[in-house]
Amino acid sequence: MKLMVLQLLLWHSALWTVHEATPLGPARSLPQSFLLKCLEQVRKIQADGAELQERLVSEGGHCLNQLHGGLFLYQGLLQALAGISPELAPTLDTLQLDVTDFATNIWLQMEDLGAAPAVQPTQGAMPTFTSAFQRRAGGVLVASQLHRFLELAYRGLRYLAEP
Helix, strand or coil: CHHHHHHHHHHHHHHHHHHHHCCCCCCCCCCHHHHHHHHHHHHHHHHHHHHHHHHHHHHHHHHHHHHHHHHHHHHHHHHHCCCCCCCCHHHHHHHHHHHHHHHHHHHHHHHHHCCCCCCCCCCCCCCCCCCHHHHHHHHHHHHHHHHHHHHHHHHHHHHHHCC
């Protein structure tokens, strides 16, 4: 969001500047050396602004890429917990849907920023839990690690949202 606001402000300021800088009459009285120096400064500022924008997109894109990768991993781990117990199935289903929705939103934002990889990642081998005890123990570990991951994600996103 911070990046989108910054891009909008840059776009708006560029349009406003162009509108205000439109010559109203002949500028023949300005020395050629002054005009050339101004053109050089404009090019330098444009290059600096483009570099800043690229770095901001890169920083946000990198964070989003890590976030998407983690969510994608947890999608697979949550799927591996299927059949954990009938009473936990609705909660697990809701959690899976929420994680999938979040991962999809992150991916779409990465595409909008031009920071998405050419191909979406594929799910690697996930553990198979063969007993109720393994599913329960795996569920405790997955839920605990997902909670820690989301805490880190929250801090990263707050950092990006800071003015």
